[in-house]
Amino acid sequence: MGKQNSKLRPEVVQDLVHNTEFTETELQEWYKGFLKDCPSGCLSVDEFKNIYASFFPHGDASKFAEHVFRTFDANKDGTIDFREFICALSVTSRGKLEDKLRWAFNMYDLDGNGYITKNEMLEIVRAIYKMVGTVMKMPEDESTPEKRTEKIFRQMDTNRDGRLSLKEFIDGAKTDPSIVRLLQCDPGTSGALGGASP
Numbered sequence: 218m219g220k221q222n223s224k225l226r227p228e229v230v231q232d233l234v235h236n237t238e239f240t241e242t243e244l245q246e247w248y249k250g251f252l253k254d255c256p257s258g259c260l261s262v263d264e265f266k267n268i269y270a271s272f273f274p275h276g277d278a279s280k281f282a283e284h285v286f287r288t289f290d291a292n293k294d295g296t297i298d299f300r301e302f303i304c305a306l307s308v309t310s311r312g313k314l315e316d317k318l319r320w321a322f323n324m325y326d327l328d329g330n331g332y333i334t335k336n337e338m339l340e341i342v343r344a345i346y347k348m349v350g351t352v353m354k355m356p357e358d359e360s361t362p363e364k365r366t367e368k369i370f371r372q373m374d375t376n377r378d379g380r381l382s383l384k385e386f387i388d389g390a391k392t393d394p395s396i397v398r399l400l401q402c403d404p405g406t407s408g409a410l411g412g413a414s415p
Contacts, residue, residue, distance in 0.1 A: 223252060225299075233300065237307035244303065251299050259296035262286050269348075276350030284341055288324040318387045325386075332380040339366045372396055 225233070225248050233244050255264065262283060269282035289297045289305040308320045323329075327337045342362040359365040373381050373389035373396060381389075390396050 223249065229300075233303060237303055238311035239303065239307060247303055247306075248299055251302060259298050260302065261296055265289075265297065273348045273350070276348045278348040281341070281344035281348045284324050284327075284344060288320065314391070315387060318390050319383065322381075322383050322386045325381075332382055333386065334380045335366055335370055338369060338381075339363065342366050342369075369396065 225245060230241050230244055233239065234241055237244070239247065252258065254260075254268075265286045266279045266282040269278035269285070272278065286297065289301055291301045291304070305320070308316050312320070322333065325333045325337055325341050327340060339362055342365050346362050346365075355365070358368055370379075370381070372393060373385050375385055375389070
């Protein structure tokens with residue numbers, strides 16, 4: 218007979234097929250894996266940090282993982298259930314650029330007021346630098362979190378008010394692909410935002 222909860226209910230599958238970029242088969246596979254890693258059906262921040270730590274063994278991913286966790290935790294209950302996990306994964310891995318940028322904006326906007334301040338950006342960039350450790354060599358004008366933050370703001374803060382609106386963030390990233398690279402961990406790629414790559 219097996220576990221009752223080892224398969225998603227049909228109405229949940231239909232909801233997720235409608236609200237993500239995954240097929241029914243992919244959703245069932247992801248769900249099996251999620252339950253294997255999280256038998257309780259929910260992921261705690263500590264479990265999430267452990268997962269991130271395994272991806273970044275040469276750095277300290279805990280702070281960055283907390284920021285990603287906060288962004289995945291849509292209902293702000295302190296855990297990530299399968300729906301929150303798969304919806305965020307869908308955006309970060311298969312979403313359109315604008316959706317990925319909106320997701321990333323929400324991660325950088327620490328206080329949720331609709332703007333990213335330099336201090337908020339610096340908090341995330343510091344977390345990224347701690348996470349990647351000394352594995353990556355940065356150009357001189359990005360050699361510190363402060364320099365990288367200043368460079369991003371110089372390029373994105375078009376009205377020079379010291380904060381980024383969602384529009385400035387998205388427009389800046391769309392008009393200059395190098396900005397997307399600056400927002401990510403890997404200076405050589407411009408793939409998905411979020412997840413392991415803000």
